[in-house]
Amino acid sequence: MELSDLPVRSFFELLGSNAAAPGGGSAAAMAASLGAALAEMVSALTVTRSQYAEFHEEARAGMESSAALRTAFLAAMERDTEAFRRYTAAASLPRETEEEKTLRTAAIREALILCIESPLHLMELSLDAVKLVERMVGKTNPAAVSDLGVAALMLGAAVQSAWLNVLINLGSLKDEAQTAAYRLRGEGLLRETLAHSQAVYDQVLDLL
Numbered sequence: 001m002e003l004s005d006l007p008v009r010s011f012f013e014l015l016g017s018n019a020a021a022p023g024g025g026s027a028a029a030m031a032a033s034l035g036a037a038l039a040e041m042v043s044a045l046t047v048t049r050s051q052y053a054e055f056h057e058e059a060r061a062g063m064e065s066s067a068a069l070r071t072a073f074l075a076a077m078e079r080d081t082e083a084f085r086r087y088t089a090a091a092s093l094p095r096e097t098e099e100e101k102t103l104r105t106a107a108i109r110e111a112l113i114l115c116i117e118s119p120l121h122l123m124e125l126s127l128d129a130v131k132l133v134e135r136m137v138g139k140t141n142p143a144a145v146s147d148l149g150v151a152a153l154m155l156g157a158a159v160q161s162a163w164l165n166v167l168i169n170l171g172s173l174k175d176e177a178q179t180a181a182y183r184l185r186g187e188g189l190l191r192e193t194l195a196h197s198q199a200v201y202d203q204v205l206d207l208l
Contacts, residue, residue, distance in 0.1 A: 003081060004074040020088065021081045025119055028161035029077035032126050035154030036070035038147045039133050046140040055139045062136055069129045073158075076125060080118045080165075087111035115169045116182055119162035123189040126159040130196040137203045149204035156197030163190045 003011060003022055011030075015022050043063035046052045052059070090107035094100045133151050140148070166186050173179050 002078050004077060021084045022077070023084070024161060025080035025084070025122075025165045026077045028119065028158045028165065029073050029080060029122055031154045031161065032122060032129065032158035033070050033073040033077070035126075035133070035151040035158065036066045036073055036129050038151035038154070039129065039136065040066035040070060042136060042140045042144045042147050042151075045144045049141055052141055058136075058139055062132060062140075065132055066129070069125060069132070072125050073122070073129075076118065076122045079114075080122070083111065083114035083118045087115055112169060112172055116166055116173065119165040119169075120182070120186055120189070122162040123159050123166075123186065123193065126155045126162070127189055127193045127196070130155040130159075130193055130200065134196050134200050134203075137200060138207070142207070145204055145207050149201050152197045152200035152204075156194055159190055159193040159197075 003014075003026060006014065011022075015027065040063055043059045043066060046059035047056050047063065087108065090104065090111045093104040093107055095104050130152055133148055133155065137145070137148055163186055166182065170179050170182055173182075
């Protein structure tokens with residue numbers, strides 16, 4: 001059974017257990033999913049109200065985009081857990097002979113790249129989502145504007161959390177050039193996403 005198919009209580013019990021996965025990466029994806037779902041909700045609360053007819057077209061598009069992002073975030077949660085499982089499986093490979101050592105090293109590197117790419121992908125999705133939320137401010141049901149602020153904060157938390165998961169795995173990557181490239185990519189995503197998240201939060205505060 002996939003994590004996203006678990007009842008909420010069961011998911012959190014598993015997260016709080018001594019199982020190595022799910023962990024921080026899955027929690028980051030869950031936070032991002034919550035942000036996307038809130039954006040979807042605000043759109044739905046707009047398209048179903050006739051008094052906001054001028055925003056209906058954009059709200060419908062926003063509802064479709066946020067629903068797609070919510071699904072993508074849940075897929076990212078599964079991907080993160082699978083990447084970790086592949087890494088632990090690779091680390092458990094035999095290393096008695098030189099051939100076994102070579103195969104194990106290659107498998108570990110391949111899994112490590114997945115453990116880095118997975119949270120980076122989550123960061124990219126989070127940037128897309130927070131930009132969507134920012135476009136929605138002032139063009140949706142004003143009674144739900146606080147939910148847009150919460151959505152932006154969830155996405156900001158998700159991108160910071162994902163970045164921590166990138167960093168802890170970068171520490172095991174031996175390729176300095178590749179490490180530098182990942183850092184540059186991640187730092188850019190972190191900076192841009194947090195800027196948009198803060199902008200949404202500030203705008204929402206002004207409207208309350």
